[in-house]
Amino acid sequence: LVGPRPERPHFVEQLAKEIPLYKRRLSVKPGITGWAQIKQGYDTSIDDVRSKVRYDLSYIENMSFRMDIKILLMTFYVMIAGKGN
Template sequence: MGRKRYILPKRVFDVTFSLLVIVLILSWLTPIVAIIIFLESGERIFFTQKRVGKNGKSFKIYKFKSMRGKSPLNDPLLSIDEAKRITKFGHVLRKYRIDEFPQFFNVLKGEMSVVGPRPERQIFLDEIIKHIPKYKEIQKLKPGITSLGQIRFGYADNLDQMLKRARYDLIYLDNLSIYTDFKVILSTIKVVFEGKGR
């Protein structure tokens, strides 16, 4: 399927799927998560962070808060460095990828897609492009809640792992289709139910 012919059905699917998740899941899940987060750590429910979107435009990504405190403003740590701040309930949120669910609001706003490349912070994106110049083409796409890289590789704790995961994003870029998206979504559902996140 050509990229132009792919964009419209993808957007229709993104909006429809996101509305279903928000109405059927987030409507009752959000109050429960909010209560548990408050009782455990007294933190606010949502975490926001600036990420790079389509055509290099930045946006605020939404997640359920899984860590105590605030990330250092001038120290964009990778996940392995942030592990000590993760709460007990935060581990559960991450294990089942529940922390990612608020991103369906990003999808409704048109900032993200259900399936797409991993949304990165600018400093990490610059490093990836420095090592893999072709990765700059990934900015032609909206970032996704889930991705081929997340399914095939998982979370990255350092630059080397990010570079390995980035190559899956390029494979996705070369194989854009609704069929590919459905395969990634089905694999993601399997990961969620098996609790393979972290």
């Protein structure tokens, strides 16, 4: 359930050329929610994608069962409270 959100292959190749370490996101299973989704809204620019990649890499470096539970609880809160973008 928790992990970097998957991206379409065309965009993976394109973004990997523009963002260093982008493909490192592929080293873990994707999820339907993640640290980047909790911390930042939808992408509207390449800078937004860069920011989300930083969150994804932070998640990968620090992932644990406890962090996954925290992300799931925060996701639930965002959905219930209507705070999502």
